[in-house]
Amino acid sequence: MSYQYKWPIYGHKNLLKFLQETISQDKLANTYLFYGPRGLGKKLTVKYFAQSIFCEHQENRPCGECQSCRMTAKNSFLDLYTLGKDQDLSVENIREFLHKLSMSHVSGEKKLAIIYGIDSINLYGANALLKTLEEPPRNTTIILVADSIVNLPATVISRCQMLKFRPLTSDDMKEWLENFDLAAKEKQTVINLSFGRPGIALTMMEDDLENFKKSCNFIIKLLSGSTFYFMQKSINGLLFLKKKILDPSFMN
Numbered sequence: 001m002s003y004q005y006k007w008p009i010y011g012h013k014n015l016l017k018f019l020q021e022t023i024s025q026d027k028l029a030n031t032y033l034f035y036g037p038r039g040l041g042k043k044l045t046v047k048y049f050a051q052s053i054f055c056e057h058q059e060n061r062p063c064g065e066c067q068s069c070r071m072t073a074k075n076s077f078l079d080l081y082t083l084g085k086d087q088d089l090s091v092e093n094i095r096e097f098l099h100k101l102s103m104s105h106v107s108g109e110k111k112l113a114i115i116y117g118i119d120s121i122n123l124y125g126a127n128a129l130l131k132t133l134e135e136p137p138r139n140t141t142i143i144l145v146a147d148s149i150v151n152l153p154a155t156v157i158s159r160c161q162m163l164k165f166r167p168l169t170s171d172d173m174k175e176w177l178e179n180f181d182l183a184a185k186e187k188q189t190v191i192n193l194s195f196g197r198p199g200i201a202l203t204m205m206e207d208d209l210e211n212f213k214k215s216c217n218f219i220i221k222l223l224s225g226s227t228f229y230f231m232q233k234s235i236n237g238l239l240f241l242k243k244k245i246l247d248p249s250f251m252n
């Protein structure tokens with residue numbers, strides 16, 4: 001089916017295209033693992049991916065207007081199951097969630113289960129989950145979301161289609177910052193301080209935009225003024241001394 005998508009998400013172009021194609025081609029994997037540091041847009045992508053799976057319209061998916069879109073947005077859509085937003089991932093919660101998922105009927109064509117913060121799962125929870133990943137309920141796709149996969153058991157990881165979220169490029173960040181009323185230098189400072197993570201930039205700006213702008217201007221002044229020149233000179237001097245002390249032949 002040729003669907004058209006409208007996801008207001010910046011960066012991650014290949015990843016978004018891949019997800020949209022899997023919906024169009026009806027080739028959803030059994031389990032996805034969305035991972036990458038906080039603030040990159042993983043939850044936003046899950047939201048638009050989930051809504052687009054269930055949307056009733058062909059164009060501008062998710063349309064935001066059909067009944068499926070409205071119910072998915074309210075988290076009350078019958079075929080959508082979520083865990084980890086307001087609950088912890090205790091083994092009891094995991095088991096209850098998976099039991100509900102396996103016992104429920106599909107009211108439409110497929111069920112979607114999303115587990116947020118999967119990196120906080122303990123070994124017992126991971127074992128319970130593993131059984132479901134090995135034998136997924138029919139017509140069910142599971143999305144696991146993690147800031148880091150360092151502590152996730154390899155047995156869980158190996159069952160997932162991995163989708164790594166990377167920091168946005170400077171150009172993507174610039175495009176995203178077009179949505180905010182900031183001067184060019186302020187935008188550049190946001191880019192420098194947020195390391196390609198819009199979520200981090202948003203937190204900095206939302207706290208207090210005016211104060212944030214003042215801090216930006218202070219940093220701009222500091223970096224462009226003689227202070228920075230002096231700091232750099234001092235560091236170079238120290239490095240020179242360190243090298244000299246460690247290697248007396250350096251001066252010869």
Ligand SMILES: [Zn+2]
Nearest residue numbers: 055063066069
């Ligand atoms: Zn819709």
